Amino acid sequence: MKTYIALFFSLLFLVSCSKEDTEAEKQNYKMGFTTFPYEFSIESVNDTYNFIEQNADIYSEHIDNTIPWDALINQTELPTAFTDEINSKVNRKINSHPLLLSVSILNTLRTDLENDFDGQVPTYTSLSDEHIENGYFRYLEYLIDRLSPNYLVMAMEVNELKKNNPTKWEEYKQLGDNIRSRLKTKYPSLKIAESFTLHNWYEKPTDFVNEIREYSSKSDFLAISFYPFIMNKHTEEEFQAAFDFLHSQTSKPIAFVETNTIAQNLSIPNLDVFIPSSQAEQKVYLETLLKNAQKQKYEFVIWWAHRDYDRLLPFFPEEAKDIGLIWRDTGLLDEDGNQRLAFSVWKENFDR
Template sequence: MKKIILYFSCIFFFINCSNEKDEDVIVPVETRNFYMGVTPWPGNFNFADLDIAYDFINNYCDIVSHHFDEGIPYEEAFNNQAMPTELQQQVLFRNIKTNNDKKVLLSVSALNLDRNQRAAYYNTSTVSANLQQQWMNKEFNDPTVITAYINYLNYLIAGFQPDYINFGVESNVESFDAAEFLKYKDFLSQVYASLKNSHPTIPLFISFITDDSVQGFQNATQLLPYTDMIGLSAYPFTSINGSLSGETNPNTIMANYFEKYINMANKPFCFAETAYIAEDLVIPAYGLNKQGNQEWQKSYLQKVLDLCQNYNAEFLIWFCSKDYDEGNLYLQQQGLYFDLLAIWQDTGLIDENGNQRLSYELWENWSLKTKN
């Protein structure tokens, strides 16, 4: 995963940064209560597809999600040293490619990809392996770890000037060891207090994996004192079972699936990230054999749009605008692919051939509504 993110991050920096595009002005006739946006994850790791990703953001979104999941540069951040070159380039590139009229969500994970242990050392750091290991041997709520993470967040905040900050991506996974979760809870409480003191006007929140797990929900409730919003991270196609054949018709999602999280506290909510498959999903390594089609994807998008409108969400982030079959094929050819990447491959509003799905038109129509 580190090599994949490194490649994706580095290619950002070498792209032609000119992306101005003239558009006819269309006056929307309705309003919506929330911002709409995506991440800049592209269909393939090349100049053309990255331009497509940012063109979609600049033309059909009013918020962009900058998501950092590459680990933490603990030593550099703790000592306020220069950050890894690749990280500096990412910040520069993303700002150049995104029109300055967009709201910004900054999402940073303190956890590994399994979301049950501390994030590894930042993947392109030049700090010695011995020093990196010393950092990884520390406890989650070690004061130096907390300081390093806060300094890292403040570096990214200074770089992006975000309107919203998710400082604890997917913090409630049910597989978290109970003792380690208590340390993580302490960690988040101190990070939240520090950020609240230094950035009192920016909404700070923790995102929660939205599923039907009892333990996951209980973990989320324990973290409510340290979040200004209820952030949902929702990919229900990975877990719902409408039939023995693996049907993922969104109409089979149980009642109160989202609402139990939305209503867990008297706080604003958002979809920090979500998406739905438009093609079949088969990943034996994860026991996934799910049916998908673009009609169900559109139905799911309509469901979350309605939820956002009816519950006055702050924003809705769809994971990616285009399928990345070609990107995964490239990674397979380079020996960098692993199965986790297949989960979101066919969730784009545009398919791998560049064809707009039914959900694309729905997204476009809603994006034209005036934000209240």
């Protein structure tokens, strides 16, 4: 009888463990994409939103272009080109999915403020000037009120400014503190962060690392932008070392607000750039990322973007085409919509 009782409790224990293991394997973080289209057409835009609705449980509106500074500072009518773009995003809002709104105050090179629609940067003495603060707050206020996000990145990749134009860093920090305080007062339930590039935080001098760690602690969650190929990281061991560094820098919830890696060789002759890669490498990166997301209980992961944009690149301004090449071949679908190896990794994790 004791043998049967022991066997019963052994089986009960095994069933319990099996149940716990199954539950532990369920996806415990959100997965999503930006709405960046793959070609210059309404069909591409609509297809992108449809893809997100079917293959994600969060998504990101990524606003990293000209800011209507003059209208915002002087409180005049906003440019139609700007309001039309935002109206389009509002009309396509995926109400079933939480929304991350990521906004940039910095230009593409992350050296100064973003340009106005006339190509000019607003005049200022310090980045923390009152008119800059008020203008940018009105900008965020407009976007938040129109799009009603669940998460906000109020300024993107801000550590790049410290790296690229360090004389403006202290001014920016004051501006960031002021904007954050005003946003928290007006939108107390909104989760707010600034984003930081892991590829220009990891393996940097100790003083730089510590400064970014201290400043990033002011955010509600640690928002990370990471493109490992930019720092020539290509293996699982290299990816994991970067993630281990990240985990050592914070006790906040972690969110990858934009990330991907190339699925084929990157060649930009005009910039003397050649970076090797493959579908297999992209797959390993995504596997390693999602394994860490599960283990560390990340808030979410946003892949930028879902499909290669070879057909969109010809419409880039001539001066931006070389930069555009950097992320062209990073989709989980190639330019023809064919699934890459990494897509199966995404689906396997998303369908848990």
